[in-house]
Structures are given as structure tokens and as C-alpha cells.
Amino acid sequence: MASSSQARCVFLGAPGAGKGTQAKRVAQGSGLTHLSTGDLLREEVKSGSELGVEAKGYMDAGKLVPDQLIIDMVKARIGGGDSAIGESGLLAASGWILDGFPRTLPQAEALDVNLSGDNALTHVISFAVPEEVLMGRLTGRRTCLNCGAIWHVEHKPTSKEGVCDQCGGELTQRSDDCNEAIGKRLEVYRSQTTPLLAYYGDRGVLKEVDANRSPDVVFQELLTHMQ
Numbered sequence: 001m002a003s004s005s006q007a008r009c010v011f012l013g014a015p016g017a018g019k020g021t022q023a024k025r026v027a028q029g030s031g032l033t034h035l036s037t038g039d040l041l042r043e044e045v046k047s048g049s050e051l052g053v054e055a056k057g058y059m060d061a062g063k064l065v066p067d068q069l070i071i072d073m074v075k076a077r078i079g080g081g082d083s084a085i086g087e088s089g090l091l092a093a094s095g096w097i098l099d100g101f102p103r104t105l106p107q108a109e110a111l112d113v114n115l116s117g118d119n120a121l122t123h124v125i126s127f128a129v130p131e132e133v134l135m136g137r138l139t140g141r142r143t144c145l146n147c148g149a150i151w152h153v154e155h156k157p158t159s160k161e162g163v164c165d166q167c168g169g170e171l172t173q174r175s176d177d178c179n180e181a182i183g184k185r186l187e188v189y190r191s192q193t194t195p196l197l198a199y200y201g202d203r204g205v206l207k208e209v210d211a212n213r214s215p216d217v218v219f220q221e222l223l224t225h226m227q
């Protein structure tokens with residue numbers, strides 16, 4: 001992946017599609033920076049930056065952080081904005097993978113406004129997985145209350161049911177991994193994020209990856225797309 005050092009990528013995929021895991025893996029092997037919206041939000045809040053303080057206000061009130069605030073955070077990281085973390089120049093030069101952003105059409109349009117000409121997106125990868133497979137992946141997920149390790153009742157079981165192999169801690173099902181919550185998350189993805197496939201398809205940067213296969217096979221295919 002020698003030429004991917006300048007890559008500016010977006011990974012699109014429903015919850016459970018595996019895009020976060022793959023983004024991390026591709027970033028590790030290529031020197032690209034993995035920018036997960038969740039991590040970004042946590043880091044800004046922790047750093048006490050102006051954006052972070054504003055975001056915390058919404059989170060503490062139990063409200064969704066507005067699109068514009070997320071856009072400002074992403075901009076601060078990939079160039080063209082101010083951030084307390086202050087590595088925007090570096091990131092812009094080394095290339096990056098956005099994971100979890102954009103997830104709506106207005107977000108995608110705002111990103112395009114900020115990234116034009118030499119800074120335009122180079123790759124948008126869509127992780128395709130049938131919904132019933134996503135349901136199975138997400139409902140079987142168990143998290144260790146003690147160390148945070150993630151297991152799966154079918155695909156990555158612990159040797160003793162309900163007990164973490166790593167630390168002996170108790171396993172739990174996250175509240176947003178119950179059937180009803182998952183159904184809702186998938187519906188939000190379908191209505192808000194799938195329109196991005198046509199949007200990026202029209203721009204000629206979209207590649208679809210069949211992500212209903214083993215992580216190693218998906219990773220190998222990703223590498224061929226990223227060259």
C-alpha cells in the first residue's frame with residue numbers, strides 16, 4: 001500500500017458491519033490515521049477544547065451532538081480548523097480514514113465543501129452485510145464489565161458462559177445491543193446513511209466490499225481497493 005499514504009478515505013457500514021475493526025487494521029498497516037467519530041468526540045471532551053466543552057453540554061443533557069459540531073471537530077483534525085489537539089497539518093499530510101462520519105447527506109455535503117481539489121476524498125468503501133446477519137452479529141455480542149473485552153456467543157465464545165476468558169469478569173449485553181435497539185439503529189442507518197451510496201457512486205469514488213465474509217478475507221480485499 002505504498003501509494004495509500006495520501007489516501008483520504010471514508011468507511012461506510014451499518015452497525016456490526018466491521019468497518020471500525022477494519023479501519024483500525026488498515027490504519028495500522030499503512031500509516032493512515034484512523035478517525036473514529038466516537039473517539040474524536042471523547043478526545044475533544046477530554047482535552048477541554050472549546051468544541052469539546054460544547055459537545056459535553058449536549059451529552060450531559062442527554063441530547064445528540066448536532067451535525068455542525070461533529071463537522072467542526074472533523075475539520076479541526078483533517079485541516080482547515082482550530083483544535084486544542086492541534087495536529088491538523090500532520091493529519092492532512094499523512095492521510096486518514098473516517099469511520100462513523102459522514103452518516104447523513106448534509107454531513108457528506110459539508111465534508112465535500114471542506115475537501116476540494118487536491119484534498120478531495122480518494123476512497124469511499126461501503127461494507128455490505130445483509131441485515132439478518134448484522135442482527136445475529138449484534139445480538140450475540142457480550143462485553144466484559146471488568147476489562148471491556150468484547151465476545152460473541154457464537155463467533156467468539158468464552159470457555160465458560162458469561163465469564164470473561166481474559167480477566168474472569170462478568171459479561172453483559174449492552175443495552176444498545178438488545179433486539180429492539182439494534183432494529184432501530186439499523187433502520188436509522190437504512191434511512192439516513194444508505195443515500196450516501198448513490199451520492200458517492202455518482203462521484204466515482206465508491207467501492208463496495210462484501211463484508212459478509214471472514215475479517216481476514218475482507219481485509220485482503222480492502223488492501224487491493226486501497227492501492
Ligand SMILES: [Zn+2]
Nearest residue numbers: 144147164167
Ligand atoms: Zn474481562
